[in-house]
Amino acid sequence: MTFLVGTRGSKLSLAQTNWVISELQKQNPGSEFEIKTITTKGDTDTRALFTIDQKGIFEKEIDKAVAEKQIDFAVHSLKDVPSDISKSLTIACVPKRESANDVLITKDGFNLKTIPLNAVVGTSSLRRAVQVSRIRxxxxxxxxxxxxxxxxxxxxxxxxDAIILAEAGISRLGLDVKHSVLSTKDFPPSPGQGALAIVCRADDDKTISMLKKIEDKKSRIEIEAERALSDYVESGCRFPVGALAIANSGMLKLTVTAYSVDGKKSITIEKTGDIDKPRNLGQDVGEELQKIGIAEIASNWRESLDEWNKK
Structure with a gap:
């Protein structure tokens, strides 16, 4: 049987998709896979990501092709998949997660503390921009x-002088580039960073059964907690929240940090919950954030970005 697989045409997306296919072939000998590349809004819109007030800019067109049965399933970076995907679709599989850390890449091997005064650092992420400003x-x-x-x-x-990227991207591309790993304490990642999401039709039992063979239970648990938190506070490219869940020894710990516009104020919550109820943990942390001022921070971000977009 041949499965049609949808993905973006970038080298990273193709590398991720080829890895998924390789893993599936190990579990399903005899099955064949054909990649179909699809252009998304995120590929054609060259504006800074935080200025695009739209969810799913890297996945919407691809998931539409899944829903319309043009392809059987799609491979995404999980952090690009919004919570409100079509009810006809499902995240059928979360394979083993790569590193959730960010990395700093410089020409001369500097780290964030030793990089020259007034250095220019590139990033497409509001979260990373604020995190950098807090340290330097x-x-x-x-x-x-x-x-x-x-x-x-x-x-x-x-x-x-430097750029900040997700370590998972460098790893998946097999790039040999000097970099310093940024701690998740100073740079808590975007919810779902380092993980992949494989999306197919919710009623396609045969494809779901095949995809489940490469599911990583620990990774699924962790991202469920992070996405539940993200759903609750409506975070995304336009409102930076760092979240990292770690499942270990039968327990699940979720650490979340939200930042003010100027980076001078932050709210951090760390909470442990039932490993079998990851979404409950994410929602509980979201409720605590609401109680201690997340709404005010979110409002300030919206006002600041709206003013920036008028310029």
Whole structure:
């Protein structure tokens, strides 16, 4: 049987998809897979990501193709998949998660503490921009778009002194590039960072059964907690929240941090819950954030971004 697999045409997306196919072939010898690349709004809109007030800019067109039976399933970076995907679809599989850390890439091997005064650091993430400013307020943070290799080349060419990327992307592309790993304490990641989401039709039992063979239970538990938190506070590219769940020894711990516009104020909550009820833990942390001021922080971010977009 041949399965049609949808993904974006970037090198990273294709690398992720080929890895998924390789894992599926190990579990389903004899099955064949054909990749269909699909262009998304995120591929054609060159604006800084935080200025695009729309969810699912890297997955909407691909998941539409799944729903319309043009392809059998889609492979996404999980953090790109919004919570409100069509009810006709399901995240059928979460394979083993890669590192959730961010990394700093510089031409001369500096780390964030030793990088020169007033260095220019590139990132497409509001979360990372605020996190950098908290540690190095002198640094100039500028938006950067393009695939991973394009961003790295901007450092090599001297257009940026450094860039910040997800470690998982470098790993999946097999890039041999000098970098310093940023701690999740100072740089709590975007919910779902480092994980993949494989989406198919909710009524496609045969495909779901096949995909479940490469599901990683620990990874699924962790991202369920993170996504439940994200759903509750409505975080995303336009409102930076860092969240990381860790399942270990029968327990599940979720650490969440939200930041003010200027980075001077932050709210951090760490809570442990039932490993069998990860979404409950995410919702509980979301409720605590609401009680201690997340609404005010969110409002300030919206006002700031609205003013920025008017310029």
């Amino acid at each position: 307020p002198d640094v100039v943070v500028k938006p950067v778009r393009g695939n991973i290799e394009t961003r790295i080349n901007k450092v090599i060419d001297g257009k940026f």
